[in-house]
Amino acid sequence: MLCAPPDYAESHVADTDHPFAGLVSRLEANQTLSREDREALLHLPNKLRQLDPGTYIVREGDRPRACGVLISGFAYRQKVTGDGARQIIGLHVPGEALDFQNLFLEVSDHNVQMLTRGEIAEVPxxxxxxxxxxxxNVGRAILVTTLVEASVFREWVLNIGRRDSRSRLAHLLCEFALRLEAGGAARPDHGYELPMTQEQLADATGLTPVHVNRVLKMLEAEGLIVRNRRHISFPDWHRLRDVGDFNQRYLHVRDRATNGVF
Incomplete structure (x- = not known):
């Protein structure tokens, strides 16, 4: 058995209360795991860390030494141009591993930061x-997870490169709803707390914050979204999907996770 380094601790609490329960559930959605596989995942050595918004978890140019698992809160991937312009290239929700992409690479080629306050479990x-x-089985589940992340990247390239601003934002709102739904955190008919500022939405869609504000007001005027501070809901979910040119195929979420909503 792999021994935990001095700063890491192994947890022996019930599976449903375990920090890695969400990770095991997400991996098992991609590949059937045996009881031994699940136990091995639950007993991975880890160190829990509480992080503030903006905290770097992965830095471009660094050698990967740990892979964080998001326990609570939200995180995002980003790259920065030579003159400092930021492009957000992906979002992470609780239960997801934050650095499978660097699992067998020598150096990180992008950054991962906390979007909100939250907790991660760092695994060597x-x-x-x-x-x-x-x-x-675990190896295949990790591979499929990484392939799905690549699929999401392809969709984001299409979103930024070929959809208009109204469709870009609608598509992002739809994706976030489905990913939260798949993790049991929200349903689109009830909406969710959007953890992104207008500046962050702009960096994720290739727009300016002013343009994002204008598009959100447009979607609201059309009856496609309702906003109450950070809470956002969708009175006409199917029409919003049409506006966003949204087809969830690229997320490869099994039907059982959607409860028929999508």
Missing amino acids: IEAFQKIALERP
């Missing part, structure tokens, strides 16, 4: 490498 990179190589 060698521990994830070991379980991926020694347990084929």
Whole structure:
């Protein structure tokens, strides 16, 4: 058995209360895991960290040493141009691993930051490498998870490159709703607390904050969204999907996770 380094601790609480319960559930959505596989994941050495918004979890140019699992809060991937312009290239919700993409790479080529205040469990990179190589079901689940992330990146390229501003924003709101729904955190008919500022929405859609504000007001005037501070709901979900040119196929979410809403 892999021994935990001095700063890491193994937890032995019930699966449903375990920090890695969400991770196991998400991996098992991609590949059937045995009881032994699940136990091995739950007993990965880890160190819990409470992080503030904006805290870097992965920095471009650094050698990967740990892979964080998001326990609570939200995180995002981003890259910065030479003159400092930021492009957000992906979002992460609770239960997701934040750095499977660097699991077998020598250096990180992008950044991961906390979007909100939250908690992560840091797992030594060698521990994830070991379980991926020694347990084929876990290894396949990690591979499929990484392939789905690549699929999401393709959709984001299409969103920024070919959809108009109204469709871009509607598409992002739809994606976030489905990913929260898949994790059991929200339903689109009830809406959710949008954790992104207008500046962050702008960096994710290739727009300016002023343009984002104008588009949100447009969607609101059309009866497609209702906003109450950060809470956002969707009176006409199917029409919003049409406006956003949204097809969830690229997320590869099994039907059982959508409860028929989508």
